[in-house]
Amino acid sequence: MAEKFIIHPRGPLMGRVEISGAKNAVLPVLAGSLLTGQPCRITNVPNLSDVEFMAELVESLGGFTSWDKSSGVFNVDTSRLSKYDAAYELVGKMRASFLIIGPLLARLGRARVPLPGGCAIGTRPVDLHLKGLAALGAEIEHTHGYIEATAPKLVGAKIYLDFPSVGATENIMMAATHAEGQTIIENAAVEPEIVDLANFLNTAGAEVRGAGTDTIKINGVKEMKGTSHSVIPDRIEAGTFMVAAALTRGDVMLTNIMADHVKPVTAKLKEVNVQVTETEDGIHVKADGEPLIAADIKTLPYPGFPTDMQAQFMALMTQAKGTSVITETVFENRFMQVGELKRMGAVIKIESRSAIIEGVEKLTGAQVNATDLRAGAALVLAALTADDVTEVNGICHIDRGYYRLDDRLNQLGAWIERAKENA
Numbered sequence: 450m451a452e453k454f455i456i457h458p459r460g461p462l463m464g465r466v467e468i469s470g471a472k473n474a475v476l477p478v479l480a481g482s483l484l485t486g487q488p489c490r491i492t493n494v495p496n497l498s499d500v501e502f503m504a505e506l507v508e509s510l511g512g513f514t515s516w517d518k519s520s521g522v523f524n525v526d527t528s529r530l531s532k533y534d535a536a537y538e539l540v541g542k543m544r545a546s547f548l549i550i551g552p553l554l555a556r557l558g559r560a561r562v563p564l565p566g567g568c569a570i571g572t573r574p575v576d577l578h579l580k581g582l583a584a585l586g587a588e589i590e591h592t593h594g595y596i597e598a599t600a601p602k603l604v605g606a607k608i609y610l611d612f613p614s615v616g617a618t619e620n621i622m623m624a625a626t627h628a629e630g631q632t633i634i635e636n637a638a639v640e641p642e643i644v645d646l647a648n649f650l651n652t653a654g655a656e657v658r659g660a661g662t663d664t665i666k667i668n669g670v671k672e673m674k675g676t677s678h679s680v681i682p683d684r685i686e687a688g689t690f691m692v693a694a695a696l697t698r699g700d701v702m703l704t705n706i707m708a709d710h711v712k713p714v715t716a717k718l719k720e721v722n723v724q725v726t727e728t729e730d731g732i733h734v735k736a737d738g739e740p741l742i743a744a745d746i747k748t749l750p751y752p753g754f755p756t757d758m759q760a761q762f763m764a765l766m767t768q769a770k771g772t773s774v775i776t777e778t779v780f781e782n783r784f785m786q787v788g789e790l791k792r793m794g795a796v797i798k799i800e801s802r803s804a805i806i807e808g809v810e811k812l813t814g815a816q817v818n819a820t821d822l823r824a825g826a827a828l829v830l831a832a833l834t835a836d837d838v839t840e841v842n843g844i845c846h847i848d849r850g851y852y853r854l855d856d857r858l859n860q861l862g863a864w865i866e867r868a869k870e871n872a
């Protein structure tokens with residue numbers, strides 16, 4: 450039964466929150482576990498439905514997983530990897546499943562994976578993934594909604610990415626670990642999750658150099674081995690809690706966070722009069738001083754302002770003094786939260802890839818719909834300081850990327866109830 454959040458406006462959020470492991474780091478690492486024929490122990494794994502989906506997918510291919518959700522320890526053993534054919538109903542649940550195609554090609558020389566559909570935020574093609582795998586020698590066919598790839602042998606190549614795609618960088622990097630000779634990926638994505646994946650692969654015996662820069666060199670190896678790896682903290686979950694503290698004029702300490710990874714969000718929050726200080730404990734956000742003022746943002750690949758924080762920052766700007774312009778350059782349709790925020794009284798106009806937000810005193814409570822993960826999170830944030838109760842429907846999207854967002858906000862002083870959606 451679909452669930453909703455019933456959000457009652459309360460005062461400033463106060464207290465401490467521990468940030469979970471990064472969804473967008475653990476998913477590629479679990480896909481990468483297909484590369485080694487030995488057991489791997491992954492820790493700091495967040496308890497998310499997307500991780501559940503990836504575990505099901507690995508098991509459907511012959512892998513074995515055991516996951517202790519309370520301790521965040523996830524053991525995976527793909528020594529019995531036997532299938533190269535991923536089921537439609539599993540891949541359809543989560544686009545990140547497409548990250549298995551590179552590892553399957555490297556390990557089994559074959560892969561048959563459903564072409565991921567588009568989603569709420571855009572068509573999200575995988576042409577750059579396929580171009581890179583073909584450059585490594587894979588034969589790629591697109592039949593009946595599936596990508597069939599075969600590569601009796603992968604050979605290192607020089608690959609230039611037209612766009613620094615996170616997923617394409619990850620897929621190509623993983624396939625290249627078993628390619629003969631050296632692969633060079635140019636204009637590679639430089640997100641922290643790429644570095645985390647490269648660290649995991651290297652401790653498992655791969656030779657990946659330059660992750661975190663726009664040129665990554667991978668020397669192919671014959672075999673990889675099991676390893677242990679702790680997943681980096683989730684910079685987007687951290688940014689979401691930082692904006693929640695700012696919106697409610699609160700005083701919150703975030704722990705288990707890597708300050709460097711949230712620099713773009715920290716810089717923007719300071720620009721809008723929020724105090725953000727890095728301590729040895731973590732990051733302290735204090736917003737009970739000057740009123741929020743408007744600022745413009747333009748989303749860009751890392752280390753620019755993250756597209757995954759665009760909706761949350763828009764929620765903040767709906768209550769800032771002045772006019773802000775938010776430009777989304779990474780995805781072509783990532784303003785799904787605008788219509789819902791306007792139902793809450795926000796004043797927003799979309800002009801091509803920009804949204805122009807006129808700050809208002811207060812939003813009003815309303816019934817709204819979460820269309821995707823980050824848009825849903827933005828609606829929860831907006832509801833924290835509305836003048837009345839808000840109901841956010843479709844919270845399955847939110848549970849994919851945030852572990853018990855309601856409980857953890859309630860621990861900071863919010864009042865959010867989880868209930869069944871009206872039939």
Ligand code: EPZ
Pocket residue numbers: 472473474476545571572573574575576577578579612613614615616617638756757779780781822823850
């Ligand atoms: C990853 O998606 C993240 N997901 C996304 O987070 C994040 O928004 C995105 O990177 C950008 O940072 C995971 O890591 C699981 P891209 P990914 O390939 O790899 C175009 C969230 O909310 N493109 O960098 O799919 C694409 O259409 C999610 O946690 C091509 O044109 O992102 C988009 O416009 C949402 N061809 C742009 O590049 C390709 O072959 C960025 O996509 C691949 C991508």
